[in-house]
Amino acid sequence: MRRFVLSALALAFALSFSAxxxxxxxxxxxxxxxxxxxxxxxxxxxGAELAVADINAAGGxxxxxxxxxxxxxxxxxxxxxxxxxxxxxxxVVFVAGHFCSGSSIPASAVYAEEGMLQISPAxxxxxxxxxxxxxxxxxxxxxxxxxxSVAGAYLAKNFKGxxxxxxxxxxxxxxxxxxxxxxxxxxxxxxEVMYETITxxxxxxxxxxxxxxxxxxxVLYYGGYHPEAGLIVRQMRGQGMxxxxxxxxxLVTADYWKITGPAGEGTLMTFSPDxxxxxxxxxxxxRFRDKGIEPEGYVLYTYAAYQAxxxxxxxxxxxDADKVSKALHDGTFKTVIGDFKFDKKGDPSLPPYAxxxxxxxxxxxxx
Numbered sequence: 411m412r413r414f415v416l417s418a419l420a421l422a423f424a425l426s427f428s429a430x431x432x433x434x435x436x437x438x439x440x441x442x443x444x445x446x447x448x449x450x451x452x453x454x455x456x457g458a459e460l461a462v463a464d465i466n467a468a469g470g471x472x473x474x475x476x477x478x479x480x481x482x483x484x485x486x487x488x489x490x491x492x493x494x495x496x497x498x499x500x501x502v503v504f505v506a507g508h509f510c511s512g513s514s515i516p517a518s519a520v521y522a523e524e525g526m527l528q529i530s531p532a533x534x535x536x537x538x539x540x541x542x543x544x545x546x547x548x549x550x551x552x553x554x555x556x557x558x559s560v561a562g563a564y565l566a567k568n569f570k571g572x573x574x575x576x577x578x579x580x581x582x583x584x585x586x587x588x589x590x591x592x593x594x595x596x597x598x599x600x601x602e603v604m605y606e607t608i609t610x611x612x613x614x615x616x617x618x619x620x621x622x623x624x625x626x627x628x629v630l631y632y633g634g635y636h637p638e639a640g641l642i643v644r645q646m647r648g649q650g651m652x653x654x655x656x657x658x659x660x661l662v663t664a665d666y667w668k669i670t671g672p673a674g675e676g677t678l679m680t681f682s683p684d685x686x687x688x689x690x691x692x693x694x695x696x697r698f699r700d701k702g703i704e705p706e707g708y709v710l711y712t713y714a715a716y717q718a719x720x721x722x723x724x725x726x727x728x729x730d731a732d733k734v735s736k737a738l739h740d741g742t743f744k745t746v747i748g749d750f751k752f753d754k755k756g757d758p759s760l761p762p763y764a765x766x767x768x769x770x771x772x773x774x775x776x777x
Contacts, residue, residue: 434477435470435729437462438497439712440490440507440517441532443482446611446637449665449707450509454531455480456703457712458506460694465716471723483517485510494520502526503729506715509708511535512582518547525731529719531711534659535586539755546731548738548756550715550747551708552763554586557658557680560763561587561631562594564680564777565656569629575604575622577642578633584610587658588633595631603627610638619645627653635660639677640669647673654678659763662707667771677768682747683761684775685710691746714745 439458441451462478470476479500483490490513497505498520505521505528508514514533521528522544530538530549534557539549565574574595578588592602603625608618619642622630630646630653632639643655654676661679670677686695686705694713698705721744722737723729742751750758766773 435472435474436479436497436500436502437476437504437716438479438481438500438502438507440481440483440493440497440505440513441509442485443480445484447485447509447635447660449636449663450532450660451482453663453707453709454506454509454712456698457531457705457709458716460698460701461713461716465720471720472727472729481507483508483510483513485513487512487516490514490517491520493517494524498524498526503731504716504719505529506531506712506719508533510581510583511538511586514538515541515582519543522546527719527729527731527734529715531715532659532708533583535582537582537586539757542756545735545739545756548718548735548752548758550711550718550745550750550758550760551659552682552760553757554583554658555590557763558587558590558592559594560765561591561656561658561680562596563598564765565591565595565629565631566598566600569654570600572628573603573626574600574629574631575606575625575627576602576631576633577604577606577608577618579610579635579638580607581610581634583660584633584635586633588631591631591633602631608634608638610634612638613641614645615642616645616649618642619649619651622646622653623649623651627651629654629656632657636663636666637669640666640674643670643677644673659707661768662766662773664704664706664771667768670768674768675770678776679766679768679773680763681766681773683764684766685714685747687775688746688748690744690748694746710746714747717745718743 441454443451494517509532511533578584656678659681725737726733
């Protein structure tokens with residue numbers, strides 16, 4: 411009898427534990443947690459972790475606590491699709507991700523088919539929302555046609571009469587940004603002296619640098635990520651070139667300066683107005699810094715993705731992707747990156763891109 415009672419209690423405990431586990435709502439953050447772009451994945455993970463902790467501390471979502479799954483896609487399209495399918499199997503209701511457009515675009519097809527809500531904090535390629543496979547796909551960052559328009563106009567105005575080269579690494583984000591910048595620059599009357607591509611992940615770009623030197627390049631516009639950009643800058647300085655590097659939002663990580671050191675002085679890049687300077691984010695920025703985390707780049711954008719989703723779920727009274735999507739399209743969201751609405755494509759009404767300059771190991775807005 412005692413054995414039966416113990417067994418019954420054990421079974422009851424197991425069932426209770428199982429019910430409690432089922433009550434948790436699975437959400438995810440997906441980005442490159444390994445590989446050359448891992449610093450951005452860590453930014454997103456940091457933002458998601460604090461957002462989920464804050465939501466849970468306030469009572470969770472619809473009375474349920476959130477269980478965060480952090481997944482690594484390594485910015486690889488095939489791995490991104492595999493991760494998306496795994497998350498569908500885990501019954502994830504919301505994904506903050508991915509980082510690379512080349513990952514977000516194919517993964518979005520899985521999320522649309524599986525009825526999962528996706529908000530990317532960082533994928534800027536226009537195709538991500540222009541050709542989205544369902545109404546459940548959103549982003550809280552800008553677009554490369556917006557970023558390229560700002561960059562191209564700036565180059566034409568500030569480097570008139572200079573030799574400007576355009577280079578990218580052939581990835582979706584990189585090519586899109588470089589081409590949009592080139593188009594805007596050309597429309598403003600400045601033609602490039604050279605248009606080249608490179609292969610990402612290499613360690614020696616001196617052949618490219620020699621071509622840039624032969625073309626007497628004053629300014630290099632680079633569409634790509636910080637590891638390659640940093641190496642190109644160092645190798646330009648190694649060949650005695652003082653060419654100015656101009657790039658996009660994929661340089662908003664302290665890892666860029668770790669690669670370049672003083673060679674990166676004066677590097678210019680486009681990024682949305684720094685959310686760390688938003689007065690509404692001051693308390694949150696302090697909390698991150700108190701935890702030893704500098705909320706650079708896409709930390710606050712990921713936090714904001716969770717804020718927008720949480721507010722939409724509250725309005726919808728459900729985590730159903732169709733209902734939450736409608737709430738996202740209809741609402742205005744108060745977040746640490748500012749208040750905004752989503753347009754019919756799933757893009758946010760945030761301030762335009764600005765220019766930043768790297769100096770002495772940090773970047774600051776200059777216009």
